[in-house]
Amino acid sequence: MTEIDPNLLGRIKGYLAKAEHPNTTEIEAETFRAHAYRLMAKHGIERAQLAAAGQLNDPIESFAIPINGKYQPERAALAGVVAYAKRCRALQWADEGTTWIMLVGFRSDLDAVKLLFPSLDLQILSGAAKVTKKPGISINSARKSYMIGFYSSLSEKLDAADDAAAKDNPTIGGKPTDVALRDRRQAVEEEFARLYPHTKPVSSGRVRDSDAYSAGRAAGARADVGGTSRVGAGGGRRSIGR
Template identity: 25%
Template sequence: MTEAARQKMVERVRGLLRMAEDPSVTDAESQAFTAKAAELMTRHAIAEAEARAERGEEPDAISRMDYTVPGVGGHGKARVRALADIAAAYGCQSAVRGNNSENTERVMILVGTVSALDALRMLMPSISMQMKASAKFMSSAHVSDIRELRNYTRSELETERKRYYRSFVRAYGQAVAERIREFRARLHESASSGEGAAGAAEGSQASARGADLVLRDDVHRVQEEFQKQFPQLRKHRPERTHSAAGYRAGYRRGRQADLGLDTPVTSGGTSALPKNE
């Protein structure tokens, strides 16, 4: 892809994300715009890998990026976990700075290829906005429903709302990450199948195999660089609060989000809620 073509693609992605973040569009329209932007970025990354493989060039450089995650409402850890799952689906690894205080900002340190970080830099704000809106709406609806069951105190309702919200956000991120991985896998399958004349098909398959090797190597290079930068990384304590209802709602919301425009993931795929959730 030439630099001019890349810039055209980037501008198209930014335009889609501006539409996704427009408060006048519906939730389904916002999700569809974001999904199309994610599709374009993913196709670009794979096309670039194929081109590098064909030209015998060095693989995409490994870099790092800081991303600030708000702790508003005491939900910072849940947001970090959701976004870390999404970043991992793009082949990145993450560490978190300041993940102790409940209401303060966290900084996610993402290590990945330049193309993956470019995609996340543009997509994560839009995905975060949609995740926040969905979690707020669904947790409010949940509290309204349980208020009708019996006389909960205001404190009990607030505690339940927070448990539901956090579980929803964690599951939403997991479901979106699954769909990203499925989409990337289907793009590879589509490229590997190669249609058309025999010679063209063989060339397409060779290109796809070359790209696959490059992307597999990217995973190892990212892991090595991450270990080099964070050799003694401590695992943060998982959140103790959990809401099965919130987890199920978040997971379904993430799985059922409209991906639009006939992308290879619109047909769903095989997935199920983890047991005991």
């Protein structure tokens, strides 16, 4: 079996759906999201354990995610944050109004990114829509600043979830969990470099509204969840690094 266990998948989707329900309070939403992210972190380590024991086929694969609509660079950066936190690499490029994110990682880690990113994408867009701007700052700039703040705090939360899961599962295949996960990340880095040897990282977007940025940071922290880059107008392919 190589897919996410249906029972686990149902629990994670249930938590995320409850978090996104309009009748759910912010405090309740934080709790539901925290449960979902912890389950995903635990699941990732368990899959790594099975793969190390030869009980699971968990190859390195690629998967493309299209991003359409507004604020594509900021949302692509969010995808990069989630990918890195799950030990994947991300490459992005623009094509006819769509930003594409090519993910490279172990199949079980890609599953986690594919499950988490849509929920986080909704959260960042919903929060940005409620932003109020400073005098002299455009609403577009305020919303982009909010998004930069949001995704900049996510990696810390996803790292914390992984650290907690690692403490509960101290070894993988006879190795300390942190060493085994580092080896998996290195394997992905090598495959990414083989597939895409001519990419280059770029900087994240510019913060123009410090209040909106701080609000985004706070919202990202409340999301309790994990690099960034922008795509040039020429459509060149660029890696999303941390």
